[in-house]
Amino acid sequence: MRVLYPGSFDPLTNGHLDLIERGSDLFGEVVVAVLRNNEKVATFSIEKRVDQIRKSTLHVPNVEIVSFEGLTVDCAERENCSLILRGLRALSDFEYELQLAHTNRSLAINTETVFLATKAHHSFLSSSVIKEVAKFGGTIDHMVPKIVAKDLKLLFNK
Numbered sequence: 001m002r003v004l005y006p007g008s009f010d011p012l013t014n015g016h017l018d019l020i021e022r023g024s025d026l027f028g029e030v031v032v033a034v035l036r037n038n039e040k041v042a043t044f045s046i047e048k049r050v051d052q053i054r055k056s057t058l059h060v061p062n063v064e065i066v067s068f069e070g071l072t073v074d075c076a077e078r079e080n081c082s083l084i085l086r087g088l089r090a091l092s093d094f095e096y097e098l099q100l101a102h103t104n105r106s107l108a109i110n111t112e113t114v115f116l117a118t119k120a121h122h123s124f125l126s127s128s129v130i131k132e133v134a135k136f137g138g139t140i141d142h143m144v145p146k147i148v149a150k151d152l153k154l155l156f157n158k
């Protein structure tokens with residue numbers, strides 16, 4: 001099966017990467033869909049985020065990376081995915097994710113959202129917190145793939 005894993009990935013964390021690896025194991029094919037959000041100022045350009053994901057997933061079979069704007073369900077249809085994969089880190093993610101899943105189902109009746117619980121040791125990872133740590137020179141090497149750690153250090157001159 002082919003599953004769409006949408007997100008901002010600004011930048012990719014080890015938690016995201018774990019979901020991609022498990023998604024590939026469970027479903028066979030994972031399309032990572034990187035959101036080009038014009039409302040939000042991204043830290044990394046869309047090209048950079050796609051490149052970070054590509055370089056970090058070379059060891060994972062059957063991964064495709066695309067960028068998209070607009071509705072996730074439209075991207076899922078274009079990419080021929082009837083499943084949308086999302087991660088749940090904690091209860092705080094749940095309400096928003098449930099709302100998104102209901103919204104997406106109301107827009108596209110045949111699209112199912114599947115949730116994977118984050119591994120416990122990744123459950124504290126978030127792109128925004130990692131950027132804060134990197135900005136102040138904290139160690140991030142255990143939180144993100146190598147290429148992302150390198151890009152964050154360059155970005156913040158650390």
Ligand code: ADP
Pocket residue numbers: 006007008009010013014015016019085086087088089093118119122123124125126127
């Ligand atoms: P969005 O802006 O859509 O929330 P993110 O890039 O923050 O995009 O996250 C994309 C998906 O990855 C979401 O389903 C989110 O719950 C999941 N995710 C985020 N952080 C982690 C993590 N540490 N472990 C597993 N999944 C995560």
